Amino acid sequence: MKKIFLLFATVATLVACTQNAVTGRKQLNLVPEAQLQADALTQYKAFLSENKVFSTSTNRDAEMVRRVGTRIANAITSYYGAQGKGDVLAGYQWEFNLVDSKDVNAWCMPGGKVVVYTGLLPITQNEAALAIVLGHEITHAVAQHSNERLSKEYLLQGIGAVAGTAAGTSQKANIFNAVYGLGSQAYGLKNSRNQEYEADHFGLLFSAMAGYNPQEAISFWNRMAASSGGNKPPEWLSTHPSDENRIARLQGYMQEALSYYKPISK
Template sequence: MNRIFLFFFAICLVACTKNPITGRSQLVLFSEAEIQSMASTQYQQFLSQNKVVTAIGSKDAEMVRRVGTRISTAISSFYTQKGLQGELAGYKWEYNLVDSKEANAWCMPGGKIVVYTGLLPITQNEAALAVVIGHEVAHALARHGNERMSQAMIQELGGVALSVAMSSKPAETQAIFMGAYGLGTTYGAVLPFSRSNELEADKFGLYYCAMAGYNPQEAIPLWERMAAASAGKAPPEFASTHPAESTRIEKLKQLMPEALKYYKPIGVK
């Protein structure tokens, strides 16, 4: 037992890095280049297997790309001002709307974004959609997926190198990747960290939304609508990867004064 503990302690000691934006130390076993390469492959596979709504002739798809472009432009400017433009190395932003009844959105490393049409009746307006996209982009920039995947790889595959895992256990590795980046369900010891990641993404996503010229105050009614849409369906907070809507709304209210400092309206809807 002591050997196992020491093994995992050694891994954590070597692989823990401090995120330059969040300021938090996190377990990151894989390089961004490795993760981005895998993300690009999985993203293209996902798009090929699902119905992508083209921007030509679709106001909704145009809106998704417009919001995504404004947020990624604001982030690029912010990172440059902070002297952290190197953190965006390899990012080739893509924004796609996918026809699905599921109310969901996600962003893979490298800026690979998907919004499902089922989310739009809940967001209802462009600023609320910006809150969601900002949140998902914050997950990618904070390396939450890399962190969650690193935790899962240690638990399930013993912390082997990604290339080794892909060659020896490709199906298991792909499942871990999909779960870590919001395309699957993660349970077990990873769960508590996931809720923490959600609240962290709320914080920085709110800031990114405001930097892009969208009113961050739209986050409050958005999550009230989310709560109404999931009424009677959401699991209790202790059994969910997401914080309860009431917890999330309270935290967002606390963050709002700081978020509004970044907000400069530019004629959004």
Template sequence: MKKILSILFLSLLVYACAKVPLTGRSQLALVESSEIQPLVNEEYKKVLSQEKVLTNTPQGKEVLKVGNKMAAVVEGFLIREGYNDLAQTFEWEFNLLQSDAVNAWCMPGGKVAFYTGILPITQDETGIAVVMGHEIAHAVASHSRERMSNGLLANFGMGVLSTAIGQNPSLTEAIFLQSVGMGSELGMLSFSRKHELEADELGLIFMALAGYDPRQAPIFWERMAAQGGEAPPEFLSTHPGPENRQAKLNQQMERAMKYYRGEF
């Protein structure tokens, strides 16, 4: 009986796997993006109501400009690559929030927040594009869905999201916040680092497609690492080490430059 259950369990895991667009990596997908989106919309509205929103300021308008430009390019690229259904799921929002935190994040569906604390490191529009491409990549790759699926599997077995909410709403909310990069790690640090490198890879392509020089990405991450000292900024707390990150980016630069030059 145990053997049969094990086989059924493994079969369900295989059935619940998806592929990351463009990279082709297999990922766990126990929940549908449509299931997560109501939680996303609620949490994003909560953040905007609790924080000082500066999107109408000159800096906020620059963040909005870069976000809208990259979102349009990424959607067009996804459609050309055969991901039309995915492209239709995004309802992009970009907001600049007043905070000393050196951080930015993107929830599923394209709900993006930048904190003013990261702007001295981005320095200019291209620096914003480095971060924006990285965060948009998290949404395109459905990293939050994957991380939430892993969290639900670890804590509730194969239960669906609605069941998890009914059993333990507080833990489910914690898993959700972690899955979008806003909560504690809950033992999933290794997934996070894998996702960060994948977001770097896709983000490099996205900024190049939007006309931003991808060669500025390693330079931005050098500036970011220099801010850390002994305690890295929140934006780097679960990210790969700077040397590893820059080496990976440089390995991917030739491909990104082709997009930048319009050779694809």
């Protein structure tokens, strides 16, 4: 039985490995993107119904979140359209919401459903820093990091071959909830360190394309580091990079990002 599973896992991996149009890296994608977006939309609606969402018509911060997010989404759409890769965003219906929570958090689900928590805004402090965060989170979605993580979990649990069938519905739901941390304050995709670096890199480019100064990323992550008070686990115990390593990588991406940067006309 073990040999059969190993054979299945090898075949599934070879068949499902594709080159990501955003990052250029090969990744495992067992789940149809349309299915993943549908599952994400269900969870997104449930989340909004259980939390206080600020209206963009009455709350300036909510309007800022919508405005910054829309600019980044438009920049990404134009960029991939010009490259003939518009299908990267197939099925995306962008939404940007500000939710009342002290958590320092933001996330983007497949299909373009984005949430920012009010607890993040005292650290972003300005639109450019918010753009850095939104670019990062949107990259996780458009680079199909969630599909990659879910696929690996399916494969590990031996249900890769039935990822799109009713036979695995209950188990799939449990894996989806575990990957996204549903029902917990740590809501959002539990990404690997490599995925975090990819989101930093391309998120920096996308925010620059949208007209936001990418150099704000350094100041923002310094503020994030200060806000933790040093109470973070060492990098090897965390799926996220250390603040020092993240900032060093961002500095390495900076010249590329600046080549895309054209300030927003006032």
